Amino acid sequence: MTTIATAKAHTNIALIKYWGKKVPALNIPTTSSLSMTLDKFYTTTSAEFSDEASDTLILNATNTDSTRVSKFLDSLRDYYGDFPKVRVRSENHVPTAAGLASSASSFSALTGAMFQLLELPKDEREMSRAARRGSGSASRSIFGNFALWNMGNDDKSSYAESFYDEDINLSMIVAEISSSQKKMSSTLGMQLAQTAPTYSAWVEKSAQQLEEMKQAIITHDIEKIGLIAQDNALGMHEQNRQCTQPFDYFTEQTRAVIDFTERCYRSGLLAFVTIDAGPNVKIITDKTTEKELLAKFRREFPEISFEVAHAGGGLKYV
Numbered sequence: 001m002t003t004i005a006t007a008k009a010h011t012n013i014a015l016i017k018y019w020g021k022k023v024p025a026l027n028i029p030t031t032s033s034l035s036m037t038l039d040k041f042y043t044t045t046s047a048e049f050s051d052e053a054s055d056t057l058i059l060n061a062t063n064t065d066s067t068r069v070s071k072f073l074d075s076l077r078d079y080y081g082d083f084p085k086v087r088v089r090s091e092n093h094v095p096t097a098a099g100l101a102s103s104a105s106s107f108s109a110l111t112g113a114m115f116q117l118l119e120l121p122k123d124e125r126e127m128s129r130a131a132r133r134g135s136g137s138a139s140r141s142i143f144g145n146f147a148l149w150n151m152g153n154d155d156k157s158s159y160a161e162s163f164y165d166e167d168i169n170l171s172m173i174v175a176e177i178s179s180s181q182k183k184m185s186s187t188l189g190m191q192l193a194q195t196a197p198t199y200s201a202w203v204e205k206s207a208q209q210l211e212e213m214k215q216a217i218i219t220h221d222i223e224k225i226g227l228i229a230q231d232n233a234l235g236m237h238e239q240n241r242q243c244t245q246p247f248d249y250f251t252e253q254t255r256a257v258i259d260f261t262e263r264c265y266r267s268g269l270l271a272f273v274t275i276d277a278g279p280n281v282k283i284i285t286d287k288t289t290e291k292e293l294l295a296k297f298r299r300e301f302p303e304i305s306f307e308v309a310h311a312g313g314g315l316k317y318v
């Protein structure tokens, strides 16, 4: 019998975003989304049965509130049958200031560890569904390179799958902009965004952008990928400003980095932005341009730290 199981999953950045839920309890989204899994940032998670009174979480060697993890484990108990309490140990290799969605790598790694611990068949589609119930974006981190999360309309039909399992030389320069703003979680942020009068138009446009994005990935057209991803992400953030309780993840520095990226693009370099639920900007470029672009950004923003990431692999057992 397996007594302890360890899995490692990388974070992913959506090129076509998930920003809204049709069924909040199951994280069934309002749009399909498409992401690239990153090589750099990952989470390693071990799970073992324990005789404690509740599930526990040790995150980066610190006892941490396990409410969300326990809720996720309860969903596994509902689906696969009851099991004892679990001790979860997780190490996040995601720079704390980067505000990269660590819930994607965390719930994907935890899903992997639990499937091993429970000796469930490691069916990727089934694992993606399970990870999705923990955190929507985690459904995509099961897969390496490019993953497509088909929104579906119920628990069975909503899962991610590998879309294109090849490195197409796309680079992401992560600009780590810190913020003193109180963090609005993605869960709450998207719930509010859905109240924007322009939200259904964004959803509709997203379906069209997804089809164009698929073509652009297959043809390795980085310029097209960047243009579509940027339009999709800026549109997502516009919903936050248009909703009934407007909010904004952007800071002054976020806007400065966006403007500078645009100037770089106009000067003939491949440079586009995508932004998630925080102030940080990921600059989309290719491997040929990344050095020149990185040097420019470092000169322009000496106070910001930049890190370059490429496509990474899917869930692995350690």
Ligand code: DP6
Pocket: 013, 014, 016, 017, 018, 019, 027, 033, 101, 103, 104, 134, 135, 136, 137, 138, 186, 187, 188, 275, 276, 277
């Ligand atoms: C902006 O997956 O963190 O990164 O399902 O509520 O846990 P929950 O949300 P989460 O949302 C990620 C939102 C995003 C876009 C994306 O990754 O597609």
